[in-house]
Amino acid sequence: MSKKNKNFDRNRWGLRESVLTFIPGSSVYGTMRSRQARHGVLFILPFILGFLIFMVRPLVTSLMMSMSNVTLMPGEGYNMAPVGFTNYSNALGVDPYFNQYLVEEVGRMAVNAIATLVMSFVIAVILNQNFRGRTLARAIFFLPVILASGVLPGIESQNEFYDMMAGVAESVGSASGVNISASLRNLLSISGIGSGVFDVLFEMIDAIYDIVMASGIQIIVFLSGLQAISPSLYEAADVEGCSAWEAFWKITFPMVSPLLLVNTIYTIIDFFMKNDNRVMERINEVMYSKFDFGGASAMSWIYFGVAILFIAISSFIITKGVHYYED
Amino acid sequence: MKTKQKAAAPAATANAPVLRGRDRKYIFKMKVKKYAISIIRALLLFGLCFMIIQPMLIRLATSLMVESDLYDSTIVLLPRNVTLDNYRIVAELTDLKTIGGSWTLRSLLNTLWTSLLVSVCQVLACTLVGYGFARYDFPLKKFWFGCVVLLIIVPPQTIQTALYMQFAAFDVLGIIRALFGHPLNLRTSILPYVLMSLTCMGLKDGLYIYMLRQYFRGIPKSLEEAAYVDGCSTLRTFGEIMLPDAVPTIASCFLFSFVWQWTDLFYSRNFLSGYSIYSVQLSSIVSRMSRYFNAGSDVAQVVPNARQQQLIFVGVLICCIPLIILYCFTQRTFVESIAMSGSKE
Numbered sequence: 001m002s003k004k005n006k007n008f009d010r011n012r013w014g015l016r017e018s019v020l021t022f023i024p025g026s027s028v029y030g031t032m033r034s035r036q037a038r039h040g041v042l043f044i045l046p047f048i049l050g051f052l053i054f055m056v057r058p059l060v061t062s063l064m065m066s067m068s069n070v071t072l073m074p075g076e077g078y079n080m081a082p083v084g085f086t087n088y089s090n091a092l093g094v095d096p097y098f099n100q101y102l103v104e105e106v107g108r109m110a111v112n113a114i115a116t117l118v119m120s121f122v123i124a125v126i127l128n129q130n131f132r133g134r135t136l137a138r139a140i141f142f143l144p145v146i147l148a149s150g151v152l153p154g155i156e157s158q159n160e161f162y163d164m165m166a167g168v169a170e171s172v173g174s175a176s177g178v179n180i181s182a183s184l185r186n187l188l189s190i191s192g193i194g195s196g197v198f199d200v201l202f203e204m205i206d207a208i209y210d211i212v213m214a215s216g217i218q219i220i221v222f223l224s225g226l227q228a229i230s231p232s233l234y235e236a237a238d239v240e241g242c243s244a245w246e247a248f249w250k251i252t253f254p255m256v257s258p259l260l261l262v263n264t265i266y267t268i269i270d271f272f273m274k275n276d277n278r279v280m281e282r283i284n285e286v287m288y289s290k291f292d293f294g295g296a297s298a299m300s301w302i303y304f305g306v307a308i309l310f311i312a313i314s315s316f317i318i319t320k321g322v323h324y325y326e327d
Numbered sequence: 328m329k330t331k332q333k334a335a336a337p338a339a340t341a342n343a344p345v346l347r348g349r350d351r352k353y354i355f356k357m358k359v360k361k362y363a364i365s366i367i368r369a370l371l372l373f374g375l376c377f378m379i380i381q382p383m384l385i386r387l388a389t390s391l392m393v394e395s396d397l398y399d400s401t402i403v404l405l406p407r408n409v410t411l412d413n414y415r416i417v418a419e420l421t422d423l424k425t426i427g428g429s430w431t432l433r434s435l436l437n438t439l440w441t442s443l444l445v446s447v448c449q450v451l452a453c454t455l456v457g458y459g460f461a462r463y464d465f466p467l468k469k470f471w472f473g474c475v476v477l478l479i480i481v482p483p484q485t486i487q488t489a490l491y492m493q494f495a496a497f498d499v500l501g502i503i504r505a506l507f508g509h510p511l512n513l514r515t516s517i518l519p520y521v522l523m524s525l526t527c528m529g530l531k532d533g534l535y536i537y538m539l540r541q542y543f544r545g546i547p548k549s550l551e552e553a554a555y556v557d558g559c560s561t562l563r564t565f566g567e568i569m570l571p572d573a574v575p576t577i578a579s580c581f582l583f584s585f586v587w588q589w590t591d592l593f594y595s596r597n598f599l600s601g602y603s604i605y606s607v608q609l610s611s612i613v614s615r616m617s618r619y620f621n622a623g624s625d626v627a628q629v630v631p632n633a634r635q636q637q638l639i640f641v642g643v644l645i646c647c648i649p650l651i652i653l654y655c656f657t658q659r660t661f662v663e664s665i666a667m668s669g670s671k672e
Contacts, residue, residue: 018466033464039561040463044471047456047536050526051474055481058489065489123375126368139658140376146650147383150590151606155639209378265480273482280484293488300485311480 013037066297080294087298095286098299101278106306109271112211113314115204116267117260120215124222125252138223145216153213153274214270218263225256257322264314272307279303383647386640390414397633417641420615421608426622434605435645438589441517441599446584448524449532454577456527457539458565462551479533483593491597494519515601520594530587530594535580542576543569579660586650609642 013021020026021034022041028034041048066087068080091098127138185202204211229251237247274280283303287296385404389397390413392406399407418424422434460472497513513519523529527536546569554564570577588594595604616630616638654661 013466021466036463037465040459040465040468043459043463044456046452046525047459047475047527048471050452050523050528051471051478054490054523054526054528055474055478055486058486058493059481061489061493062486126372129368131365131368137372137376139654140379142658142661143379143651143654145661146586146590146654147379147647149587151592151610152590152643152646155609155612155643212375212378269480273484283484287488297485297488300482300487304482304485307482308480 062297063301065294066301068294070293070297072291072293083294087294088302090295091299091302095282095295095299097282098279098286101282102303102306105277105279106310109268109310111200111203112207112214113264113267113271115207115211116215116218117263119208119211120218120263121222121256123215124219124226125248127219127223128226141212141219142216144213148213148216214267217266221259221263221266222256225259226252229255260322261315261318264318265311268307268310268314272303383644386644389637390641390644392637394634394637397631397637413638413641414645416619417612417638417645420612420619420638421605421642421645422603423605423645434603434608435649437602438605441595441602441604442585442588444517445520445524445529445588446581448521449527449529449535449584450577450581452525452527453532453535453580454539454570454573457536458543458569460536461540461543462546462569475533475536477533478528479531479537483530487593487597494598517599517602520598523598530584530591535584538580539573539576542573546572575660578657582653582657582661586653589650590646605646609646612639612642 017028017034020028021037023029064082065080067084068082068087071079071081093099123141127134127141185198188198233251233255234247237251242250271277279299280303283296283299286292286299388404388406391409391411392402393408393410393412396402396406396408415424418430419426423432424430456475460468460475491514494513497519520529524532527533550568551564554568559568590606592606592610595607596610599607613635616635617628620630621628
């Protein structure tokens with residue numbers, strides 16, 4: 001790799017060279033560069049194999065399934081009859097729940113993702129300050145990474161009792177005025193300020209438990225970004241008479257904003273793959289109760305498409321708005 | 328803000344005797360501001376931390392209650408009659424104890440060894456792949472890394488059915504058919520999942536590859552080059568120079584992998600159905616309750632909802648407590664690796 005050769009650009013691989021690298025006895029086979037390349041490929045070989053066998057192949061099968069009518073044969077086999085895009089139109093137009101759940105979940109996701117990002121950023125800024133018990137606070141904020149993983153978050157809401165209790169708590173709260181957010185909302189709507197924006201805001205406040213439970217990793221990522229900011233920047237700002245508020249917006253925020261992309265993607269994926277997601281539940285229901293494998297595959301592809309779309313849009317917006325510092 | 332306060336404090340002590348009214352007012356203002364900020368911060372942090380911890384405390388308290396305590400409205404948090412009987416019932420429901428028999432801890436032990444096995448495989452494969460991506464230049468590198476990102480993004484549910492069927496009649500390019508005469512049914516064995524873990528297709532493997540790659544990228548190139556110049560082979564460079572430094576990152580990947588595998592439902596249900604895994608047992612605990620409580624009697628009784636909820640709490644606690652204990656000891660390792668992977672691209 002360290003060898004300089006003027007015949008080719010060091011950082012790019014032409015088609016000819018790429019092929020020759022793997023052919024023993026060819027003109028470039030013995031060079032350091034191609035030897036290194038072969039070692040590199042050997043190192044990632046497990047991934048390449050796994051990706052082809054356990055990802056590409058099932059993906060293709062699942063895509064084919066989503067466009068066909070799958071019937072299970074007695075025994076182990078299954079039969080696929082191609083039906084075009086019927087499964088997709090069924091999922092969107094005929095299935096009574098999928099459509100509704102998808103819109104609801106996506107809406108919830110959008111609100112919660114923004115709230116999670118803001119929340120984790122604020123918490124990270126606080127945890128970055130010096131105070132007693134900081135280690136303990138950090139440990140506790142990171143605990144949700146364990147407590148909100150896998151089977152744990154969904155299991156309790158499966159129970160009817162849980163829903164009942166939530167309903168009771170809500171009605172009791174609104175009757176006695178204990179529910180602060182509800183009474184505040186009432187107050188605002190009486191005074192004529194209540195509007196769509198406030199509804200979204202209150203939704204966020206009511207979901208604060210979910211939001212905090214979902215922001216463990218994001219807090220740590222932001223925290224690492226905050227710790228990477230050199231203190232001399234703040235000193236310079238202080239000398240120039242910059243207030244803390246200004247320093248926050250002019251130094252802290254821009255320096256951490258590149259991490260926003262990583263966190264946004266992580267948050268969106270996390271929300272899309274949650275166990276207690278109703279779209280996922282619906283897909284499982286269609287698959288295991290109705291044995292409509294084609295329909296279920298089509299649904300999961302639609303869902304996946306929506307996720308990709310969201311990630312693409314948010315990455316586009318963030319990369320446009322974020323300034324990357326080169327150092 | 329902090330630096331300002333620090334600058335103000337020594338100035339205050341030095342000039343204390345000759346303070347004028349205005350200075351004193353200023354210092355007083357700064358002090359009030361400082362205390363106000365720390366009080367607000369403490370309240371906020373306490374509230375949020377309490378919110379995270381409180382459900383666990385409630386679960387713990389509820390899990391120790393006798394059933395009659397659940398319906399007693401004078402009991403809010405602390406149980407009046409403490410009992411460990413709920414744990415016994417849940418243990419019998421989740422295959423930790425044979426009914427009326429001895430404690431075998433079967434599902435937890437199964438979870439333990441499968442999680443260990445799977446996470447060792449995952450970390451092994453991801454370390455190699457992460458190292459390959461970080462330190463070597465090869466054709467199509469960008470493309471393959473794009474595939475890693477795709478791996479992070481694709482929900483496993485999309486390929487769930489296809490994988491399931493693939494393993495029901497497992498065959499790679501007709502090789503297995505040629506060897507055994509028929510495709511293998513691997514559905515109830517752990518082999519498919521181990522294979523997937525060894526090839527980086529397990530639970531959240533894309534994330535581990537990313538974390539390890541970020542770490543290996545940070546190592547100065549000269550270290551490696553020095554080794555090559557001295558005639559160190561590729562594998563030896565990797566094993567003796569790169570790996571020892573990477574142990575903390577690898578350890579944290581292992582911990583993540585272990586913890587997430589422990590609580591995982593999706594992969595366990597699909598690929599480990601031949602074993603009794605705790606998270607799978609826990610997920611179907613409600614449906615097994617009525618059978619359990621009606622075992623001896625002819626009259627079918629409905630298990631009260633509050634009772635169901637209490638037993639779920641116990642089940643969740645049994646699942647969480649080993650992890651929380653583990654977390655208490657390894658908290659630092661957990662936090663630091665993520666901090667590393669978050670650092671700049």
